[in-house]
């Protein structure tokens with residue numbers, strides 16, 4: 611565990627590694643991958659592990675993960691409880707198949723499927739209302755980084771995404787900082803660049819919530835995390851885990867990520 615600097619609350623943030631399989635795998639591959647992740651996680655101590663599987667495979671993946679330490683997550687949800695919303699997945703559905711986590715505001719949902727900050731907020735609130743944990747994804751585009759807008763983008767996405775989320779509710783929220791220019795590109799942010807934004811995000815929680823929330827909130831980094839860069843990223847004081855896309859599809863790589871070397 612990694613103690614934070616504030617001695618008053620003695621917060622200890624347990625590193626959290628989540629694989630986001632996105633729109634990949636077919637059923638047998640998904641089940642095999644889940645089993646491999648479960649096996650790799652057996653020997654990993656002091657780390658929380660989850661996989662966000664494609665919606666059609668959540669139930670069989672849940673079966674494959676039963677009795678293991680790997681939690682299950684959904685990749686997206688609708689903000690309505692249910693009804694005539696063809697193609698949508700409700701939080702009740704996700705809960706009923708054994709999900710503990712749901713992603714909200716992943717950059718691909720924002721950019722490809724048009725999720726606005728208001729939509730992301732509604733999804734976040736619904737996930738929490740359902741009693742699930744929300745991984746709220748934020749991050750800037752390449753142009754925004756180049757024009758010095760990174761912190762401003764994070765501020766807006768946090769402010770809008772967390773509207774109506776109390777300090778108490780924050781116990782069930784994880785933040786995933788994913789600079790969009792680093793997702794699936796092989797262009798990982800350097801540990802220094804990632805740490806700078808993570809530190810900004812943690813301070814944002816001091817200013818907009820309180821020190822206790824800031825000390826306890828898990829902030830994952832996402833964007834081309836792999837077996838070669840995970841140790842350096844995890845050595846940064848404000849990086850508490852990773853949201854992993856491509857490398858989570860390879861059992862060997864994700865296994866190495868889950869069993870990162872603590873520096």
Ligand SMILES: O=C[C@H](O)COP(=O)(O)O
Pocket residue numbers: 630716788792793794795796832833834835853854855856857
């Ligand atoms: O949700 C995961 C992120 O989008 C990162 O994807 P990536 O590891 O393939 O860059």
